[in-house]
Amino acid sequence: MESVIATDHLIIGSGISGLMLAHKLAAKDKVTVIAKGSLFDNNTRYAQGGIASVLSPKDSFEKHIEDTEVAGAGLCHPEIVSVVVRGGPKAIRELIDLGVDFTKRAGAETESVPYHLTKEGGHSKRRVIHSDDLTGKEVLRALVEAVKANPNVTIYENAFAVDLITTDRYAPSFSENICLGAYVLRRETDDVICFQSRRTYLCAGGHGKAYLYTSNPDGATGDGLAMGWRAGCKVANLEFMQFHPTCLFHPDAKNFLISEAVRGEGAVLKDASRQPFMKRYHHLGSLAPRDIVARAIDLELKKSGSSHLYLDATEIGAEKVKEHFPNIYNTCLKYGIDITKDMIPVVPAAHYSCGGLVVDEHGRTNVHGLFALGEVACTGLHGANRLASNSLLEALVFADRVAAWALDHVPDGISDVNIPKWNSGDTIVPDELVVLTHTWDEIRRLMWNYVGIVRSEKRLQRAFDRIISIRKELDTYYWHYQISDVFLEVRNLADVAYLTIKCARKRKESRGIHYNIDYPVPADDSPAKDTVIW
Template structure:
């Protein structure tokens, strides 16, 4: 790195989860790849994913069935061509993970035949098609990818570095040539300085935006950075009204963000009221195996109807050795909170879990901005429609990492590294002595998003949320213009932008479908189309 703190690479990957690391590994043989990680490289949604990854590995299953299940779970709003594209490429991409050392559970067998993987079933799936590593699949995937990345000389991982903004021709005032991404300004949190990255291609793999809500299963890094940066750079977004609330997160005063995998219900766990009675059969014939939007609304309804703080998830009717074998991580973790899942139910509440919409991309992961790709939860591919089916998220990450890598591979030799870029200008700003302002605005945003833009919505609640977002944006924009950047300021700025986009999408959808449920429009429309927002101009 030279004096003005400039990094050079062929591909800048912003995000270090399954999508980002998979793409980095596929491209590393061709050139220099820099991967940005906001915290430690494992601190992302991938690491905490428990359930597994969906793919057709069983002879009794079929790609057609996987497509149909995804369409049904997505309330028919999925792009069928994309669903089929992902389902058809699922097995090869999962096999790539296996070849890379991911230890998916296998069936016990004495034969020397090819390994048979233990497949579980989760909500919305008509077959057992979920490959998993006990109940810590994400950790197994992340660890294997990290080890392979660590061993590759062409990949540099910059930990504790935030992407601050994308650099484009338009941002620099180069209006005489077609707009293209040239790199990014990044915030080096280790040294608290802004640095510059010049790159031929930039890939957003930043995950979702569930941190916009008060209660979330996601780690702290899920603050919608990629969506906000892409929007500011002129990219369209779609379907951000569809925020998935995971039905079952641990309700405990000492626990933060601990998710209880869908596979618990897939293996027979029941949802119960505080009096011990089951309630899911009253809401859906699929009972506990209904899609997540149905289950989350049912839990929310029962909690509000009864004035209860939580509902309960109960697998204690299964043999203790079965539970300990299939869910060792959950069993051990809950014992630390004084809960023995082999003999008692688990208190649970819904929590924001997954952003089904995002930056619009094509089947190669390309955004509206030349040279910029988006893969994983940050993107809108058309796979999830109005509700993501369990275990399709890690699958989307690895399939689109492959597709984007193929696209970049073909173009890499035809693109030159951008010429020198201007340094970040901090000459007009000062250090802030009012960090409390950011903290207050942060908490206010997350609370009213939970209350007004949560599992059940109304137009009046959405309009109230929008007014508050606009007031906070005015404060934060003034703050951003006068003070040096900080991690909390960057994330709050991005969260406010994404919150605005979520509410705008929600106000545009005049129906209830999938994860978007509004009391003002309880029925579904006959028309099926995504909600697309287009920026007025890049900023």
């Protein structure tokens, strides 16, 4: 493979936002997609619940907008909420046209809404369209088939983006910071190649692996966020890491999520004594917004000293459980839990970041030629707490908006910039990697213990002091040893942890997902403000 590869559009990430964007851009231009692992190794693959959209005559855009803003605790950007919510039906139609097999409702041929819609926490109406409890997997299947069939799309799997290439770093004579592409590590050969692009799109997903317990796959190490920040992008609201209340608690289960849709169909959270408890915290009980449910579970765990609580789905009915949640039913059964008869042991886990790289209504960052969409971006939709199943909706709507803008605007003539090849200098092959695995583990425990569901000024200060030292250690390692995928992930996790702690320390209040015991109520200033770091 040549050391420099030129393309019209470089998409870093292969989840729902990246693949839908590739599908749309490839209608006119050449597109290159970089996948860190395989095309199926991303957060989209594990999305169970579905996509929130107004599809029923009993629902309305106004109600969906209101639910989103209530969940967002005063930080949602109203214009973005309106754009995303109103773009939902079109996005769903496009997926259906691509062959996504959404779950039909009984008697669909006689109903005005042919698909089964479920209800999740914070929603006032049934509006979550799904494909059983494997929505992400089904959507990903259809998108992968679409991009693979398009001759304008070139895909590189097992390709780890190292850093973005910008004029600030490699052509400082330019008056503004422009993204020119990225250096990419081929994981199979350990060599670094340069992708030069007219436009670059960060679709690299979230950073749940910064925490000890997470619903995210191993690859969710905040690579896009860290690269964007190092390139000069503004970052906002990283203090708002959403903890999903119900991940399966079992010694042999790894990061398995029990969808919120299970509670939407009637499952009830119960304490260590197997008694319902959520009504003590919110009038919606087990269907309260996620931030409230997660904090309630955290408090109940601390009060009881138990390692887990329970989700009781037995009242839903065996037939309905097997029909709507076949993956959850079969997976739990594999671990000896029959959820039609047994309560499900659950714990909270880091799930979704409401913050990210600051973008405008067209997905543009403050670095010229660089876009961000999906979980890596902060659009203003989620505010201080994401409404359930709004994330896939946001990815689809922004993929449409970004593609439309990019295809309608000719990029500046920057293709003549001479980008240097990757230079490893005098670095050597590391003699052992145990220092990296130890650092990875330390970061995740540090974040879970000090920057978790409930925070304090003292905890945040301890975390900040240690993450400063860790980043210095990793910087020394970077200049001495040749890079590897393990090092890149740990470096990105350290950068994301640093940014998250900085954001959390700046917010002197509790709002949405961010809860600080030293500032237990929202601040009086109006309107609420985003936390922006540059």
